[in-house]
């Protein structure tokens with residue numbers, strides 16, 4: 001079986017370094033918010049080209065903490081995509097703000113500026129832009145849109161580690177970027193983890209308090225916070241895995257390239273190519289087919305695992321049925337949900353496995 005993710009196939013050398021890193025923390029006797037977290041925060045901020053990173057419990061909390069640190073909450077509206085992980089919208093709900101769901105562009109599956117425009121009201125405070133599948137696109141357009149309408153740009157970078165456009169890294173375009181280090185992400189821990197990055201030192205300071213009960217110094221709680229801290233073992237492991245991120249990303253791009261060139265079947269379409277080579281990190285390689293379910297079945301029969309990201313747009317999830325949305329509807333999201341398919345694109349795939357995926361995609365036909 002060719003899997004969507006295969007951690008067991010990772011190099012032994014990497015696993016050894018991870019073991020050593022965890023052992024070091026265990027032997028140190030210091031387990032939460034210590035030197036490893038601080039070092040990782042420094043390295044991640046520098047890697048992303050921003051001044052601050054704040055390690056938190058997971059990617060969803062990173063979004064909630066960004067919103068709450070900016071005092072976006074009850075009565076405020078946040079425009080985001082209906083084609084995203086549920087966590088994106090759940091974070092907005094948890095902040096107390098009101099999500100407003102906009103549609104996507106069919107060629108990229110990313111938030112549509114035109115749709116976001118139709119979602120604007122006098123209560124709109126932010127756009128939460130999701131760099132879906134690892135793509136960073138049209139950032140000048142988004143910066144202009146938010147500037148013109150006097151709203152904040154926030155970035156959900158959970159799928160876009162190391163994605164760069166015009167020399168800038170995901171999370172560095174808006175006021176803050178939220179990262180997840182869930183194991184399957186391009187930079188993943190061996191458990192949950194996340195970080196908020198920002199160029200705004202004051203915002204970083206509030207976020208640091210927010211993640212730790214709203215505590216400024218011991219026993220002083222000037223703000224209402226939560227408990228969402230990155231722990232030392234995860235930070236130590238992330239420091240080791242970060243060293244290999246450029247290499248892993250390069251491999252993802254090679255695989256994507258092979259798919260883009262090699263998959264030629266009239267029943268299968270590709271999403272639009274990235275604006276620049278660096279602007280897509282292929283967290284997921286997504287193909288489109290109007291006979292998606294039959295195609296997925298064919299992959300399964302041929303021992304290739306595939307997933308759908310995402311089969312149900314947010315506005316069709318039970319708690320979100322009555323959520324505010326683009327008055328013109330969310331038809332591109334609905335169509336994408338019924339036609340998209342994610343095929344294996346992880347760094348451990350061999351050339352033979354990539355060839356096998358291409359062959360199966362190309363031999364698929366309707367009977």
Ligand SMILES: *Cc1c(COP(=O)(O)O)cnc(C)c1O
Pocket residue numbers: 058059060061084085087088130156158159179180181182192193194
């Ligand atoms: C994974 C993911 C999240 C949530 O991250 P967690 O660390 O699982 O909380 C949010 N948004 C997107 C787009 C994601 O892919």
